[in-house]
Amino acid sequence: MGMTRCEEFWNRSEAWMENERHPEDSDHFAACPRCRALIADLEMIRKAAPLALPETEPSARVWSSLRAQLEKEGLIRAQGSKWWQNLLPTGVFRPALAGAYLGLVIIASVTFGWRNHSKELALIHDAWLDRAQNAMAPLQAQLNSAEAKLVPAAQTQNSDVTATLNRNLAIVDNMISMCEKSVRDDPQNEITRDYLYTAYQQKADLLATMAQSGAEGR
Amino acid sequence: MMMRQTTGRTLSALMMGWRAAGNMAVILLFGAASPVYAHHLQKQFDVQSHPLITFHNPSGKVTILSWNKPQVLVVADHDSPKIEVDAEQMGNRIDVLTHQLADQINPDELRANYTITVPEDAELQIHNDSGEVTVTKILGDTSVETVAAGVDAQDMGGYFVVQTVGGSFECARCSGRIEVHSISGNLQLVDDHSSSIFAQTSTGDILLDGDFLPNGVYRLKNYSGAIDVKFSHRDSFDVSATSLYGKVDNQAKLTPPSHFSTRPPKYARSLFGSFNQGRAKLELTSFNGTISIHKRD
Numbered sequence: 001m002g003m004t005r006c007e008e009f010w011n012r013s014e015a016w017m018e019n020e021r022h023p024e025d026s027d028h029f030a031a032c033p034r035c036r037a038l039i040a041d042l043e044m045i046r047k048a049a050p051l052a053l054p055e056t057e058p059s060a061r062v063w064s065s066l067r068a069q070l071e072k073e074g075l076i077r078a079q080g081s082k083w084w085q086n087l088l089p090t091g092v093f094r095p096a097l098a099g100a101y102l103g104l105v106i107i108a109s110v111t112f113g114w115r116n117h118s119k120e121l122a123l124i125h126d127a128w129l130d131r132a133q134n135a136m137a138p139l140q141a142q143l144n145s146a147e148a149k150l151v152p153a154a155q156t157q158n159s160d161v162t163a164t165l166n167r168n169l170a171i172v173d174n175m176i177s178m179c180e181k182s183v184r185d186d187p188q189n190e191i192t193r194d195y196l197y198t199a200y201q202q203k204a205d206l207l208a209t210m211a212q213s214g215a216e217g218r
Numbered sequence: 219m220m221m222r223q224t225t226g227r228t229l230s231a232l233m234m235g236w237r238a239a240g241n242m243a244v245i246l247l248f249g250a251a252s253p254v255y256a257h258h259l260q261k262q263f264d265v266q267s268h269p270l271i272t273f274h275n276p277s278g279k280v281t282i283l284s285w286n287k288p289q290v291l292v293v294a295d296h297d298s299p300k301i302e303v304d305a306e307q308m309g310n311r312i313d314v315l316t317h318q319l320a321d322q323i324n325p326d327e328l329r330a331n332y333t334i335t336v337p338e339d340a341e342l343q344i345h346n347d348s349g350e351v352t353v354t355k356i357l358g359d360t361s362v363e364t365v366a367a368g369v370d371a372q373d374m375g376g377y378f379v380v381q382t383v384g385g386s387f388e389c390a391r392c393s394g395r396i397e398v399h400s401i402s403g404n405l406q407l408v409d410d411h412s413s414s415i416f417a418q419t420s421t422g423d424i425l426l427d428g429d430f431l432p433n434g435v436y437r438l439k440n441y442s443g444a445i446d447v448k449f450s451h452r453d454s455f456d457v458s459a460t461s462l463y464g465k466v467d468n469q470a471k472l473t474p475p476s477h478f479s480t481r482p483p484k485y486a487r488s489l490f491g492s493f494n495q496g497r498a499k500l501e502l503t504s505f506n507g508t509i510s511i512h513k514r515d
Binding site for chain 1: 276277325328347348365366381383384401402418420421439441460462482483486503505
């Protein structure tokens with residue numbers, strides 16, 4: 001027996017939620033109240049989930065153990081294309097049930113996943129930190145070497161320009177130090193990494209200006 | 219007699235008064251109003267459309283203006299014999315340069331002041347380390363680099379790129395694309411009508427008080443200074459504002475966004491949303507400064 005249009009729609013609902021929409025599904029979605037209700041429930045869960053779950057995406061292992069536990073307890077069937085589809089006794093999600101399903105997901109995820117999750121967070125943090133430090137170390141070395149050569153030469157010039165350059169070099173060094181601390185504390189944070197690289201860029205530009213100033217005798 | 223004496227005194231007093239007034243006028247005209255410099259240069263060049271003017275000066279006040287003639291006029295003054303000012307034409311390019319003639323020179327002796335008048339469609343490349351730079355009504359692409367000099371621009375129409383180390387920047391009534399980078403300079407963008415502004419300073423403050431054009435993109439970023447954005451009730455923009463360790467103070471009534479492009483860390487102060495239809499895009503980022511989005515008075 002072939003799949004019904006609703007079953008086909010459910011099988012592709014994951015893609016639908018990612019805005020990858022088959023033209024036939026769009027027609028079916030417009031015509032079928034059951035499938036519209038399903039998508040409405042999934043939207044509701046998706047909107048609520050970021051508020052309740054930790055910010056880091058749970059790993060595949062967490063989801064697998066959650067699924068295995070739900071299967072073991074008979075709450076879902078082992079086979080089937082999408083585990084949450086099997087939660088539907090009649091193929092229809094009711095909005096009132098969505099909260100209950102969401103609660104179940106959260107409790108199960110916390111119960112079975114948290115221990116692994118905190119270890120994984122530490123591993124992820126270390127991996128990001130390694131990566132950030134690998135990127136930072138050569139830049140720091142090059143900038144320090146350039147600074148050691150250029151700054152003493154620039155110090156011999158007595159001008160507004162030299163004073164401004166030295167004052168701003170101190171500002172950038174302070175900024176680098178604060179940003180490095182932030183990156184070490186939270187290496188996954190894209191904004192702090194961006195600030196750090198901007199500060200390195202500013203220091204490189206400043207040293208180049210100092211070199212040019214020294215060469216031109218200003 | 220009395221009368222004559224009185225008249226004589228009066229005439230004498232009047233004559234002395236006129237003489238004093240004349241002397242004052244001479245002083246004002248040739249003394250106080252325009253200081254006399256030991257060295258003066260004035261050169262004029264005929265150019266074609268979109269001429270390029272390059273300018274390199276270590277220290278001094280440079281004023282660049284536009285006119286409707288296809289000519290470039292360079293007027294330069296300086297006191298010290300240890301420097302030389304020069305302007306040369308190479309095809310449709312004019313190079314204006316201050317040379318240092320002596321090895322030992324103090325900062326005051328480096329100073330040369332310029333007034334350069336160019337066609338409106340000229341393209342400019344200006345390098346002036348300290349002093350002041352004033353640029354008015356240039357419609358071609360313009361780049362300005364300074365170390366300590368402040369940059370004051372008005373009515374700029376082309377792509378305008380400014381880089382200072384400690385100099386401040388002010389752009390009023392500018393309509394072209396604006397990109398400004400500084401480390402400690404304050405940046406002010408006032409009454410601009412630009413569709414693209416990127417302003418970045420580390421410890422300086424940033425003020426944006428201009429129009430938000432539909433599809434315009436306005437990105438302001440600093441490290442520790444204040445970012446101050448003014449808006450009116452008619453403006454329409456999407457805003458994302460994040461201060462990692464500082465504050466965000468908002469007076470705009472925002473509609474929450476449907477999607478987050480970047481999720482800031484939990485400890486950051488941030489806000490996202492649309493004001494009216496969200497036609498322009500406003501991105502404000504600070505490390506530990508205060509971001510204010512306030513109604514225009």
